[in-house]
Amino acid sequence: MIGNVAWPKPDVFREVRGNRTTSGHDDGVNTPTNPDPDLRHLTDLLDFLPGPDDREFWDLVDSGQDLPLDGLTDALNVLRDPAPHDGRIVHLAEYLMAFFDREGPELVELLDERLRRLDLPTVALGRHWISDLTATCWRLLVRYNADGSWAKKWPESNYVRPTRGRS
Known part of the structure; x- marks a missing residue:
């Protein structure tokens, strides 16, 4: 459901990426206080999508799910935070999975149609992206x-694994 979404910027995905410098570092994403490579990779994937101004694309992505896109914008703001709270990262991941x-x-x-415009190989682009x-x-x-509760669930024991073949 698109409705009247108040997006913070015309192209949220491009802004989330920050400015790529010649050293390959993206300003504003994956700073020293947030060195998560998966958050960085997420921004790479989002780069392939249009911004919120492409209503036709997002209406088709929504496809009757009735997920508010302003919620996606809010969730994406975690990428601008140099030290995001774990709960915000989880919220972003859950929201993106709900969409895609x-x-x-x-x-x-x-997605195939969108990604073909970017001169990428044309084999199953949408499937690979998803x-x-x-x-x-x-x-x-x-x-x-x-x-970290696995250690409580699997306390150390004196169990000795039996050897195979010989008794």
Whole structure:
């Protein structure tokens, strides 16, 4: 659902990336206080998408899910924060997965069409983009939700693994 979304900037994805310097560092993303490579990769993936001014694209992405795009804009603001709270990163990953982690050829074809304009190889671009985005979001969800409780669940024991073959 697009509605009357108040976007902070005409092209939120380009601004999120910051300015790429000759050294390859992006200003405003992945600063020393936030060195997460998956957040950086997420901005690379988002670079391939149009900004919020392309209403036709985002209406097709929404495709009846009724996800408010202003919520996506709010979630994307985590990429501007040099030291984001883990909960905000989880929220962003969940929101992106809600938009893009679904079955059906329509979304793949829409992304294929968008990505072909960028002189990329033309084999399954949309499918690869979705797979990469959802895998990146999954890594973020796991990383920022993990609580280290595995050690309590699997305490040290005196268990000795039996050897195979010989008794």
